[in-house]
Amino acid sequence: MARRRQIYEGKAKILYEGPEPGTIIQYFKDDATAFNAQKKGTINGKGVINNRISEYVFTRLSHIGIPTHFIRRLNMREQLVRQVEIIPLEVVVRNVAAGTLSKRLGIEEGEMLPHTLIEYCLKDDSLGDPKVSEEEIACFNWCSHEELQDMSSMAIRINDFMCGMFAAIDIRLVDFKLEFGRIWDGDYSRVILADEISPDGCRLWDINTGEKLDKDRFRRDLGGESEAYQEVARRLGLLQNDDS
Amino acid sequence: MARRRQIYEGKAKILYEGPEPGTIIQYFKDDATAFNAQKKGTINGKGVINNRISEYVFTRLSHIGIPTHFIRRLNMREQLVRQVEIIPLEVVVRNVAAGTLSKRLGIEEGEMLPHTLIEYCLKDDSLGDPKVSEEEIACFNWCSHEELQDMSSMAIRINDFMCGMFAAIDIRLVDFKLEFGRIWDGDYSRVILADEISPDGCRLWDINTGEKLDKDRFRRDLGGESEAYQEVARRLGLLQNDDS
Ligand SMILES: Nc1ncnc2c1ncn2[C@@H]1O[C@H](COP(=O)(O)OP(=O)(O)O)[C@@H](O)[C@H]1O
Ligand SMILES: Nc1ncnc2c1ncn2[C@@H]1O[C@H](COP(=O)(O)OP(=O)(O)O)[C@@H](O)[C@H]1O
Ligand SMILES: [Mg+2]
Ligand SMILES: [Mg+2]
Structure with a gap:
């Protein structure tokens, strides 16, 4: 995998610079937090599933005319989106x-x-x-x-x-x-x-x-x-x- | 003072039945509470002063056309108001x-x-x-x-x-x-x-x-x-x- 710049690490995802300007990559982690990150843990396989579910929902929403950042899923844990x-x-x-x-x-x-x-x-x-x-x-x-x-x-x-x-x-x-x-x-x-x-x-x-x-x-x-x-x-x- | 029925005792005032239907008397206490009544105390003379200040403000507000419940002050701690x-x-x-x-x-x-x-x-x-x-x-x-x-x-x-x-x-x-x-x-x-x-x-x-x-x-x-x-x-x- 080519080296790429990390833009941000959040509680559930990491953002990387995307291949073209104006795009970023969302990497879905298994990390879970609650109560404003006072409680921390992991949920096994969550990142993989959320990546898939989010792809599914965003794609269908775009079909009813909701504009979304979603471009395409890249792999198990990553999707390419428009940077906003x-x-x-x-x-x-x-x-x-x-x-x-x-x-x-x-x-x-x-x-x-x-x-x-x-x-x-x-x-x-x-x-x-x-x-x-x-x-x-x-x-x-x-x-x-x-x-x-x-x-x-x-x-x-x-x-x-x-x-x-x-x-x-x-x-x-x-x-x-x-x-x-x-x-x-x-x-x-x-x-x-x-x-x-x-x-x-x-x-x-x-x-x-x-x-x-x-x-x-x-x-x-x-x-x-x-x-x-x-x-x-x-x-x-x-x-x-x-x-x- | 004639006996009269108490309608409600709140944190800062007591409400009594008024002399005519549709009126009540607000009696201003010195009791003070804060933080949803977790803290309690008294402020000496507060009831007397609040009764006067409230009369003053409500009267002047009615002069600019704000409808209020205020009818008249009865004594140091009491005012007659319309029941709402x-x-x-x-x-x-x-x-x-x-x-x-x-x-x-x-x-x-x-x-x-x-x-x-x-x-x-x-x-x-x-x-x-x-x-x-x-x-x-x-x-x-x-x-x-x-x-x-x-x-x-x-x-x-x-x-x-x-x-x-x-x-x-x-x-x-x-x-x-x-x-x-x-x-x-x-x-x-x-x-x-x-x-x-x-x-x-x-x-x-x-x-x-x-x-x-x-x-x-x-x-x-x-x-x-x-x-x-x-x-x-x-x-x-x-x-x-x-x-x-
Ligand atoms: N298309 C996008 N462009 C830029 N930032 C985004 C985009 N979509 C989501 N984000 C932001 O990226 C972060 C996603 O990571 P996440 O782990 O959810 O972070 P957080 O802990 O801040 O909620 C969030 O801060 C979210 O607001
Ligand atoms: N004109 C009115 N008619 C009926 N109830 C009123 C009128 N004016 C104020 N009240 C109510 O009377 C109570 C005044 O007493 P207060 O000690 O402030 O009570 P509380 O502890 O509920 O705030 C309040 O509950 C207030 O909503
Ligand atoms: Mg988030
Ligand atoms: Mg009150």
């Missing part, structure tokens, strides 16, 4: 109460929300990714009003699509997190979907048994993390042929 | 970073905000009055969209008015909290300003020295709480004649 200027917000979409929402508002986990909620968190580990309001996003100019509109309408469409996709394989999409980034075309920029979509950033519950098939198994010490991630990939039809 | 159906939200207006905003977003206390921010907290002590988004307010129907609009536009006007009022007495209005309630007229309801406006729910800093003239003296064990509250009342011209 990450917007420092995590866009969280929730269909069912769970996690911090349950805790903050005193709503029992598993309760269906009266309607889908979007929330925004500032991507800043040192502050614990605090939830921020649209007004605060405007006040501190973390992105423009138009960008926020674009992200929220994409998030709603992505949610509808993924609810359908997971329902088809008997999985309830409880909530998930998205990241978006800016790409420039001369003086103009537009927002595209970036990062990854995988059981690391989604809550996925088996529709029949309620079993958790996501990172909550790791967060809450439930065991069987690798098996849960594999089960999601298997139901999506991604485990037949173990190619490159 | 309290909307379970605390409306917080911030001009300068301080308190929980500073902590959550990592902005130093005292930094002027790029523009005024409004935030909403669910009035629920058992949950620690969590911050909620406009979308969550709509989702769980804590008030209607129109009510939220009315509250936020009143909050902005109240902020402008109070910034001016405090600037005139060399005080910087850093932030403050409002409560609103519904009054019914047949099938129709409208929203009016309720509760109190006093150094209990405002951050007030001396413009020249930066000295805190509000409940942060109690929260942060700075001492001199009574004197600080008195100083605000004195500057507002409320301490000349010790009537009733």
Whole structure:
């Protein structure tokens, strides 16, 4: 493998310079963290599976007209993507109460929300990714009003699509997190979907048994993390042929 | 004094049935609490001063067309107000970073905000009055969209008015909290300003020295709480004649 420059090492992925300008390589690690990296561990084979699941979801999202950074998968753990200027917000979409929402508002986990909620968190580990309001996003100019509109309408469409996709394989999409980034075309920029979509950033519950098939198994010490991630990939039809 | 029925005892006030239907009496106590009532104490004379300051502010707000619950002050510690159906939200207006905003977003206390921010907290002590988004307010129907609009536009006007009022007495209005309630007229309801406006729910800093003239003296064990509250009342011209 040719030598290449590492751009960034994050909690779950490493970014390398890509073969052409404006591209980067996402390398998916097995490392897992929770509670703002206070808890650390590994989930065997997670990187391989997340690389595949994210490829699968991003490809299908592009088919319904969602612009994404995904170009192509390179190998078991790597994918080539367009380099973006990450917007420092995590866009969280929730269909069912769970996690911090349950805790903050005193709503029992598993309760269906009266309607889908979007929330925004500032991507800043040192502050614990605090939830921020649209007004605060405007006040501190973390992105423009138009960008926020674009992200929220994409998030709603992505949610509808993924609810359908997971329902088809008997999985309830409880909530998930998205990241978006800016790409420039001369003086103009537009927002595209970036990062990854995988059981690391989604809550996925088996529709029949309620079993958790996501990172909550790791967060809450439930065991069987690798098996849960594999089960999601298997139901999506991604485990037949173990190619490159 | 005639016997009267107590409706509610809160952290800082007691509510009694008023003389006519649709009215109640707010009795201002010296009790002070902080950090969701984990810290408790008294501030000598606070009830008397808050009753006067709140009367002063509510009266002047009604002169600029803000509808309020205030009817008249009855004596040193009591005021007669219109009974409302309290909307379970605390409306917080911030001009300068301080308190929980500073902590959550990592902005130093005292930094002027790029523009005024409004935030909403669910009035629920058992949950620690969590911050909620406009979308969550709509989702769980804590008030209607129109009510939220009315509250936020009143909050902005109240902020402008109070910034001016405090600037005139060399005080910087850093932030403050409002409560609103519904009054019914047949099938129709409208929203009016309720509760109190006093150094209990405002951050007030001396413009020249930066000295805190509000409940942060109690929260942060700075001492001199009574004197600080008195100083605000004195500057507002409320301490000349010790009537009733
Ligand atoms: N297309 C992209 N261009 C540039 N940066 C990206 C892109 N997609 C994702 N990123 C960023 O790369 C990092 C991915 O690594 P990860 O381990 O998830 O990091 P982190 O610990 O910061 O979440 C994230 O910081 C993410 O915001
Ligand atoms: N006009 C009004 N009608 C009915 N309730 C009111 C009115 N104004 C304020 N209240 C409520 O009365 C209580 C005032 O007492 P307080 O000690 O501040 O209580 P708390 O501990 O709940 O904040 C608050 O719960 C407030 O929401
Ligand atoms: Mg990440
Ligand atoms: Mg109160």
